[in-house]
Amino acid sequence: MASTSTDSKRSDTDDAHTIESSSSDFQKPKFKFPPAPRLCKSANNTSCSVSCHSDSSISDGQIVKWKKRNRRKPPKLLPPIGVFWDIENCHVPKNKSASSIVQKIRELFFDGYREAEFIVVCDVKKENVQVIQDLHDAQVNLIHVSSTSKNAADEKLRQSLRRFAETHQAPAAVVLISGDINFAADLSDLRYRKKIHVILVHNANVADALILCANESFLYSNITGNLPVLKAKVPSQYEILISNLPTNYDKSKLKNRLKLLSDNCGGRVVDIDRERGKAILKFSSLDFALRAQRRLKGEDVFGYKIGASNPTT
Template sequence: MHLRSCRTDNTPDSSDAPLTGGRESNHSDCTGTKPKFRFPPPPRLIKSANNSYCSTASDSSNTSVQANRSYNFVRKKKHKSVKRLPPLGIYWDIENCRVPKYKSAAAVVQRIRETFLVNYRESEFVVVCDVKKEHPQMIQELHDAQVNLIHVGRMSKNAADEKLRQSLRRFGELHFAPAGVLLISGDINFTADLCDLRYRNKMRVILVHNVNVSHALLICVNEHHSFEELLKDLPRYRCQTIANGHGPSTLEVSNLPLNFDPKRLRSRLGMLIENCGGKVVDIFTNEGRASIRFGNYDEALRLAF
């Protein structure tokens, strides 16, 4: 008895077929052997022009996803580069370094920012004072300059200094080197705090001081600047009138005789403004002008016209 094969006579036997590694025989015979699956080659990764890896076997949707990812990566990279600027905390003891006469408080804040925020970013700008004893116009200018104005009542002698020292210590706990601290004051009470920030926290300490400053305070900082020299070229500020004509007003008189005796000039101006309720504040003999202060805007207009 002979067994019949399922293959025809024209079909060559598997034993006579050449060996090709076994992967190309995908047809199954009647013996029930399963076909061998040939896996496709893995996708290759190439580097695109924007330094992002994309697959060669991706379709249009995958390409758009990769483009969005690369765009977000560039945006995050730019955002991180901006954040690399070290923070700078600015603290102003306005009772020790007061705003000069005929200068705007907003202009003073702007000058400080333009001078010291070149290689730093502003972390906070703190001004501590008793707002009830300061001029309302100056307080409004500080609010308009977007600074943190902290009110401290006169309950103790050094209440404002203690509040500033607390803010300095908190800044030293939250930030690390190469952060910086800018203190606008000439008070010797800040010596210990500035010394710790410089030598223990390794921060850059900048001091803007007045004329009467202690040498012990200067040796605790990396650099120091004079408050008067920093603001000497600021333009004179003309006081704005408050709504409804209330509040003091300043009138400036020009074309006065140059290098005249200040006492005689003050006496003569006092006689002219006696009936209007004014008071001579300053006389600039070298420039030939004087400043007269009135109780309200109407009294100043009465003398001007």
């Protein structure tokens, strides 16, 4: 009986070892993830994955050459520069374009900088219309101040300078186009306290104290002197001959009627021949003359359908 119980225990033990060995055989091995592929720049500036042991189409030497060619700083990393122009103090010379002056300022001082501000302060109601149009075409910020207010332009520019210094830090730069001594205190703070590079463009009548506050100073006439001279535009006049006017009305009534019909096209009545029933209208451009011709032809003037000739110079 004892041997029988011993044999049964041995058989149970063998069965347990068999189950353990079979369960260990069916256990899945632990999976090891491969290392992440490294990234490189392809020839077309896109990211591509390259395995550490794979044969890449771009060699390491080519990648180094690509990095050397692209060492130039992007525009966002360039220090900012702001231009502040008192156009009443340094006005646009006669027969010179304001847009060409803006372009010259950008070419001289913007190398190594990115444009953050370009402010021009003036009274747009008193300034030349062509100058205002040139400044708009040059994509600058035009700020209107009333010329009747004392030092209004200077105060607006000083406020803009202080705001620029609060927004941008060194190694930023500012360009002040003015010769007014009132800017001396602000330029001194920008240079010595804010460590901002100060460039002064001044006229001939400037105080030495203002020049000493700037890192660099330039004479305004030297910058504008080499700019091309604008050719004087000869105003061209175009005439339209009006025919079939009534002959039994006064000249004043005929003139008022023709002026009413051509006023929105810029027409001007220069002569009326009542006996022949004809008149001459003048226009400043060919487009205005053509528009007026289409409008006047066949128009009723006191019961008469008038005729309009082709524009002539």
